[in-house]
Amino acid sequence: MKKKEIYKKILAIAKLIARKKQGALFVIGPEKKFKGTYELLFPQVIKDYSIAEDGMDKIIEKLATLDGAVIISDTGNLLAYGAKLKKSKPVQGYGTKHAAASGITFFIKNSTAIVVSEEVNWIRVFQKGSIILEMDSSERPRPVEDKIASYLSTGDKALLAAAGISVAAIGSAMVAPVMIVGGTYLAIKTAAGLIKKKFSN
Numbered sequence: 646m647k648k649k650e651i652y653k654k655i656l657a658i659a660k661l662i663a664r665k666k667q668g669a670l671f672v673i674g675p676e677k678k679f680k681g682t683y684e685l686l687f688p689q690v691i692k693d694y695s696i697a698e699d700g701m702d703k704i705i706e707k708l709a710t711l712d713g714a715v716i717i718s719d720t721g722n723l724l725a726y727g728a729k730l731k732k733s734k735p736v737q738g739y740g741t742k743h744a745a746a747s748g749i750t751f752f753i754k755n756s757t758a759i760v761v762s763e764e765v766n767w768i769r770v771f772q773k774g775s776i777i778l779e780m781d782s783s784e785r786p787r788p789v790e791d792k793i794a795s796y797l798s799t800g801d802k803a804l805l806a807a808a809g810i811s812v813a814a815i816g817s818a819m820v821a822p823v824m825i826v827g828g829t830y831l832a833i834k835t836a837a838g839l840i841k842k843k844f845s846n
Contacts, residue, residue: 646721674756
């Protein structure tokens with residue numbers, strides 16, 4: 646599986662979980678880099694299946710609501726579920742799932758963590774130890790969903806501009822890039838400016 650397709654699939658599952666007001670933690674990254682970074686909370690009945698296989702969406706959705714993280718390789722294989730991550734980095738104002746997401750993505754540089762917060766039903770995406778994207782569980786136009794998945798897999802903000810999103814400078818007060826995606830509104834905050842767009846229903 647291509648990284649873009651992995652992100653699209655996991656974000657879609659994360660939205661379903663958020664709509665049910667449940668929590669989850671997904672970690673996507675190079676398989677070899679996960680060695681020694683987690684311990685299992687449950688016996689692994691399902692392991693090393695491709696997330697592209699028929700019916701895996703529902704299985705992953707159920708596994709993600711168990712305690713611990715669902716770990717997926719950057720080639721789309723389910724590596725583990727119910728995994729307690731050994732790397733943790735506190736995120737002020739957030740709980741243990743966010744700390745685990747921050748810690749693992751800080752430790753494994755080419756990894757991404759997707760947290761579904763049961764308290765507010767929002768989805769937060771971490772890379773390099775920081776939140777880079779926040780979104781609600783609403784559906785967005787397909788071209789926007791594609792550009793978000795492409796952005797997560799490559800980090801290229803030009804892909805978002807290609808979706809018709811314009812840039813307005815707001816100064817350099819912000820420290821880290823954060824993209825906030827709502828149902829009808831998209832805002833990507835960076836150190837250099839604010840990219841925003843409203844979508845009609």
